Amino acid sequence: MTFDISKIRIPTDPGIYLMKDSNKKIIYIGKAKNLKNRVKSYFLKNQNYKTQKLVENISDIEFVITDNESEAFLLESNMIKKYRPKFNIELKDQQRYTYLRISDEKYPRLLVTRRTKDGKFLGKGKFFGPFTQGSSKLLTIGTLRKAFQIRICKTLPKKICLEYHLGNCEGPCEFKDAQKQYPKHVSALEDVLKGKNKTKIFTKKLEEEMYQASELQQFERAKDIRDTLIRLESLQSKQKMEYVKNSDEEYFGIGIQEQVATVMNFRMINGVIRDSDKFFFDLVGDNSFSNFLYQYYSTHKIPKFILLTELPENQKLLESLLSEQSGFSVKILAPNKGKRKDILNLILKNIELIHSKGGNPGLIELKEILNLPVVPNIIECFDISNHGDDFAVG
Numbered sequence: 001m002t003f004d005i006s007k008i009r010i011p012t013d014p015g016i017y018l019m020k021d022s023n024k025k026i027i028y029i030g031k032a033k034n035l036k037n038r039v040k041s042y043f044l045k046n047q048n049y050k051t052q053k054l055v056e057n058i059s060d061i062e063f064v065i066t067d068n069e070s071e072a073f074l075l076e077s078n079m080i081k082k083y084r085p086k087f088n089i090e091l092k093d094q095q096r097y098t099y100l101r102i103s104d105e106k107y108p109r110l111l112v113t114r115r116t117k118d119g120k121f122l123g124k125g126k127f128f129g130p131f132t133q134g135s136s137k138l139l140t141i142g143t144l145r146k147a148f149q150i151r152i153c154k155t156l157p158k159k160i161c162l163e164y165h166l167g168n169c170e171g172p173c174e175f176k177d178a179q180k181q182y183p184k185h186v187s188a189l190e191d192v193l194k195g196k197n198k199t200k201i202f203t204k205k206l207e208e209e210m211y212q213a214s215e216l217q218q219f220e221r222a223k224d225i226r227d228t229l230i231r232l233e234s235l236q237s238k239q240k241m242e243y244v245k246n247s248d249e250e251y252f253g254i255g256i257q258e259q260v261a262t263v264m265n266f267r268m269i270n271g272v273i274r275d276s277d278k279f280f281f282d283l284v285g286d287n288s289f290s291n292f293l294y295q296y297y298s299t300h301k302i303p304k305f306i307l308l309t310e311l312p313e314n315q316k317l318l319e320s321l322l323s324e325q326s327g328f329s330v331k332i333l334a335p336n337k338g339k340r341k342d343i344l345n346l347i348l349k350n351i352e353l354i355h356s357k358g359g360n361p362g363l364i365e366l367k368e369i370l371n372l373p374v375v376p377n378i379i380e381c382f383d384i385s386n387h388g389d390d391f392a393v394g
Contacts, residue, residue: 003058005043010036015065016076019085022059028087030286031076033069042285050259050284054087070317077294089281089292100141100193102126107172107182110141110150110189128193148189149182167227203229251340252293253309253347257355259283263292264347264354278354290314293332294321302326308334309344 015035019028032038042055066072080088101113103125113122121127145152146168153161153173160171170178188202210225251266263279279296281287290312302322311334312318322330335341367375 002043002055003061005040008061010039010061011063011065012036013065014067014069014072015063016072016079018062018064018079018083019054019058019087020060020062021057024060026083026085027057028054028085028285029076029079029083031069031072032286033072035063035065038286048259048283050087050282054284069314070321073294073314073317073321076291077298080295081298087282087284087287089287089295100128102128102186102190102193105156107151107156107179108186109152110145110148112141126190128190144189144192148185148192150185150189167224248303249305249307249340250303251307251343251347253344253351254289255348255351255355256283261287261289261292262351262354263289264351266343266347268343288313290318294318297322297325302330304328304330306330306332307340307344308332309348310334 012034014031014033016029016031017035017039018026019030021027030038039061042051042058047055064075066075099113099121101111101121101123103109103111103123108125111123111125113127144150149168149170151169151172152163156173158173160174161169163169164171170181172178172182192202206225206229210222210229213219213222213225249268251268253264255262259282261281261283263281265277265279267275279292281292289308289310293306293312302325306322311332315332319330319332333340335344363375366372
């Protein structure tokens with residue numbers, strides 16, 4: 001039975017909507033500038049097959065109002081990562097990305113953590129991320145611990161350890177002054193993890209504290225702050241170097257067949273195509289090229305230039321959000337000529353090949369190697385073990 005949209009009050013504000021099934025499980029999350037107009041459009045008769053299947057499963061709709069469309073865009077992305085609804089776009093490797101966790105202990109630690117397949121985090125505490133395997137925050141977790149004097153011991157010892165003597169920890173296990181300072185260090189670390197601009201603010205604040213300590217002839221305190229500033233400078237320089245080496249331009253092409261979008265990308269580093277990926281998502285509700293790109297760059301490095309076969313909806317909003325997230329100006333372009341256009345045409349040719357053969361190129365190649373009559377949909381694997389020389393067990 002189709003959900004009766006007339007029985008609920010729908011706000012006209014910008015925000016997100018959460019569609020739920022009969023078990024109260026969230027099955028789709030979308031955003032809108034005007035929630036009432038967008039949600040009502042799902043119940044019109046001219047919807048594609050897959051959107052009809054979504055509507056057939058709706059038993060309730062929840063709304064979260066935001067101040068503007070930009071906030072709705074951000075909230076939608078975060079909620080999709082949290083609940084992973086079955087009708088939304090989900091990148092196939094999303095669960096493999098790394099997060100940083102500040103534990104909920106008396107004297108918290110900074111740890112690496114991941115999401116499980118059902119979207120839950122491993123461990124307790126405050127979470128930041130996601131970050132890719134080679135991201136600057138993951139590479140410099142040791143520097144972050146040292147810069148903010150965060151302990152690394154699994155169990156709090158009764159006496160100070162080597163980390164204290166190396167200057168990496170103030171010893172909250174033993175010293176009362178360190179115990180008082182520790183929450184401030186954790187709070188400062190949280191500010192830096194929340195956004196790149198916070199690092200500059202924190203650095204400036206530390207410099208003021210260092211000069212003030214020096215004027216008061218608290219030279220040990222001034223020296224400790226100076227060492228922290230040196231470590232933060234090292235952290236920032238690593239982030240800059242990583243950007244220079246790893247993010248030049250990225251190219252995306254999109255093709256649509258039978259209500260399924262196929263997206264293919266080329267990553268170009270130092271003028272050379274280094275990597276390529278393919279993604280597929282159903283054209284359900286608000287699933288769009290624009291949503292895909294924002295979801296993609298929540299777990300991948302953001303380049304200065306993103307080149308596309310067609311400009312997405314909300315281009316300016318997407319540029320603004322990615323620029324804010326990366327800390328530099330990001331441009332989204334759809335070139336009409338030149339080498340960039342040639343690369344995009346090459347991507348479209350690959351997508352056409354996928355569509356013409358009716359499947360993933362890797363599976364098509366497997367079909368040809370194994371001389372299979374059709375492209376495989378299911379692959380069953382058996383682990384063969386041996387007891388002794390002769391007895392094999394599956």
